[in-house]
Amino acid sequence: MVRLNKEASAMIFQENNKRSKPNTIDLHGLYVTEAEFYFEKTVEEIRDREQPLRVIVEKGNHSDGNTPKIKPAICALGERLGMTVNVDPRNDGCLVVNFK
Template sequence: MGEYFKQSKEAFTRNERRLAKQLSLMGEAHKDNMVRLDKEASTKIFQENNQKCKSNTVDLHGLYVPEALLRFDDAVQEVRDREGLSLRVIVGKGIHSDGKGPKIKPAIQDHAKSLGLPIEVDPLNDGCLVSSLFSYPRMYDTVLEG
């Protein structure tokens, strides 16, 4: 993908517009394929990690942050639809991150707080967060729907 885009820019610079367009289209095709494969991988990772989880638990480790945020929102809604009182969110400790520390955990904490949901680190497992859902039902509905 990157090589096609690079070659496209070079062709454009040389005023070879037709070649530049062809190379750009090839780069876009590779980009679309990459996005599709990333989405498939994300779905498989999520399914594998969550197949044995309890109904009030969601395992997000192994996902990219944007994917984790979407799955978190879905899990909150599912637990609330079942009138559950809390959600356990497995985020991992960030030991597999690129050396800059955990990414999913702080993103979920910030996101939950922005939605008005209390969320705390599980005192028995710092790779897990717990959110109480019973005290903020209407506020969360409004935020998710709006």
């Protein structure tokens, strides 16, 4: 079961990101732990770049109680990793992560 979940999350991540712009990742549709995994992996790959990372987390409209789960988890993780994480003022389903 664990292997199948891992394969499914990889497929979701790949499908969401096959047309993404550079320095943008799309995490919606993943479970929180999966989103955190792909966020950390992406940060490791691009941390040396000066451009901010845009992280699509969606608004949580399809979550229980319409409460976002990925957004607060990625905000907290980014801050623990020493980054500044802000909600995009033009799209509250997107985070802007700046590397310090």
